[in-house]
Amino acid sequence: xxxxxxxxxxxxxxxxxxxxxxxxxxxxxxxxxxxxxxxxxxxxxxxxxxxxxxxxxxxxxxxxxxxxxxxxxxxxxxxxxxxxxxxxxxxxxxxxxxxxxxxxxxxxxxxxxxxxxxxxxxxxxxxxxxxxxxxxxxxxxxxxxxxxxxxxxxxxxxxxxxxxxxxxxxxxxxxxxxxxxxxxxxxxxxxxxxxxxxxxxxxxxxxxxxxxxxxxxxxxxxxxxxxxxxxxxxxxxxxxxxxxxxxxxxxxxxxxxxxxxxxxxxxxxxxxxxxxxxxxxxxxxxxxxxxxxxxxxxxxxxxxxxxxxxxxxxxxxxxxxxxxxxxxxxxxxxxxxxxxxxxxxxxxx
Numbered sequence: 001x002x003x004x005x006x007x008x009x010x011x012x013x014x015x016x017x018x019x020x021x022x023x024x025x026x027x028x029x030x031x032x033x034x035x036x037x038x039x040x041x042x043x044x045x046x047x048x049x050x051x052x053x054x055x056x057x058x059x060x061x062x063x064x065x066x067x068x069x070x071x072x073x074x075x076x077x078x079x080x081x082x083x084x085x086x087x088x089x090x091x092x093x094x095x096x097x098x099x100x101x102x103x104x105x106x107x108x109x110x111x112x113x114x115x116x117x118x119x120x121x122x123x124x125x126x127x128x129x130x131x132x133x134x135x136x137x138x139x140x141x142x143x144x145x146x147x148x149x150x151x152x153x154x155x156x157x158x159x160x161x162x163x164x165x166x167x168x169x170x171x172x173x174x175x176x177x178x179x180x181x182x183x184x185x186x187x188x189x190x191x192x193x194x195x196x197x198x199x200x201x202x203x204x205x206x207x208x209x210x211x212x213x214x215x216x217x218x219x220x221x222x223x224x225x226x227x228x229x230x231x232x233x234x235x236x237x238x239x240x241x242x243x244x245x246x247x248x249x250x251x252x253x254x255x256x257x258x259x260x261x262x263x264x265x266x267x268x269x270x271x272x273x274x275x276x277x278x279x280x281x282x283x284x285x286x287x288x289x290x291x292x293x294x295x296x297x298x299x300x301x302x303x304x305x306x307x308x309x310x311x312x313x314x315x316x317x318x319x320x321x322x323x324x325x326x327x328x329x330x331x332x333x334x335x336x337x338x339x340x341x342x343x344x345x346x347x348x349x
Contacts, residue, residue: 017290017291017293017296019290020289020290020291020293020296020300021296023289023290023300024290024296024299024300024303027289027300027303027304027307028303030303030307031079031303031306031307031310034307034310034311034314035075035076035079035310036048036051036052037314038071038075038310038313038314039051039055039067039071039072039075041314041317041318042066042071042317042318042321043321043322044066046063046066046067050063051063051067054067054068055067073207073208073209073211073212074204074205074206074207074313075204075310075313076212076216077204077207077211077212077215077271077272078204078207078272078306078309078310078312078313078327079306079309079310080212080215080216080219080268080306081204081215081219081268081271081272081275081309082268082275082278082282082302082305082306082307082308082309082310083219083223083302083303083305083306084215084219084222084223084264084265084267084268084305085103085264085265085268085275085278085279085282085305085309086278086279086282086283086286086301086302086304086305086306086308087223087226087261087264087298087301087302087305088102088103088108088260088261088262088264088265088268088279089101089102089103089261089278089279089280089282089283089301089305090279090282090283090286090294090297090298090301091226091233091257091258091260091261091264092106092108092258092261092279093283094233094234094236094257094294095233095236095254095257095258095261096166097236098166098167099284099342100167100280100339100342100343101166101167101280102277102278102279102280103145103261103262103265103279104174104274104276104277104279104280105167105170105171105174105277105279105280105339106149106152106166106167106169106170106171106173106174107148107149107152107170107171107172107173107174107177108145108148108149108152108261108262108265108266109145109174109265109269109274109276110148110173110174110175110176110177110178110181110274111144111145111146111147111148111149111173111177111266112141112142112144112145112148112262112265112266112269112270113141113144113177113178113181113200113269113273113274114144114177114180114181114184115140115141115143115144115145115147115266116137116140116141116144116269116270117181117184117185118140118144118184119136119137119140119141121184121185121187121189137214137270137271138214138215138218138263138266138267138270138271140270141266141267141269141270142262142263142266142267143266144266145262145263145265145266145269146258146259146262146263146266148173148177148262149258149259149261149262150258151173152166152169152170152173153166153258155169156169156170178200181200200273200274201273201274201326201328201329201332202272202273202274202275202276202326202327202328202329202331203272203273203316203324203326203327203328204271204272204309204313204327205317205324205326207271207272211271214271215267215268215270215271218263218267219264219267219268222260222263222264222267223264223298223302225260226257226260226264226298227295227298227299229253229256229257229260230293230294230295230298231294231295232253232257233257233294234293234294234295235253236253236254236257265279272309272327273326273328274328275309275312275327275328275331276328276331276332276335277331277332277334277335277336277338277339278305278308278309278331278335279305280335280338280339280342281304281308281331281334281335281338282301282302282304282305282308283297283301283304284338284342285301285304286300286301286303286304287301289304308331308334309327309331311330312327312328312330312331313327315327315330316329316330
């Protein structure tokens, strides 16, 4: 019987698809435009031209203070976190071959939340300055996300991963993680308890440059790793038998990709909390624009995720001013009906 030769695809093979390149460029332009608009909006309105001048170092001192010290850190953090959550969801949908898969639905963000709250509780209880230990937050959340991701995967295995079983087990474990997180909050310091509910819902309020400088290298590094694995993700979607025929080491690749997914989700959750449904919606939107090839899907999903979280944060801090609503409320308001729609569609296929 003739054996298939290993599938050879360049990381940049999507560049031959002019339509995909065009959509990715448009998404990048929209992301930059939304960033400028977000910076200009607030209690003190600043004209977008003044925003651009300030970002280029030619603005007034008051504008520079408002933009660079207060608004830009939270907007950049929302952008980076949105990219991380979106690509994490795209990876899960690829390796599980389930359109309902996302880090929050199957419990990965719940594990990250529990680990992050536990980390803060323990270190705060010992009198350790959080600003000193914050650089270890992504690692702690990564450990929690990885443990939950592997647990969901193991419990879902029975002659292969059953998509329905995986989603149901993930939902159950997510509920368990939420209960444990609430328990840790009760034993934690008072300031953590008062802020925890907003953080669990998902919010970038109070972001600072230290958080941006910690999260950004983490996310960019793993985005690069994921893009380098794009062709292996494409092979994973063919199913185990065909993937082996094309020369893929299926279980090894699946484990590595799962670790990439948990690293991205864990890092994002460590700083913005459980912003829900971004990992579910962004890959589906990107897939409709650029197709299912992960060489194009990864950057497109990252940009769509950035747009979703930045847009949700813009609405959260301006629509009900001076009251600020957590950004996760608005992503959940969009994502919950979309999840129900996907579940209904999967049932009828």
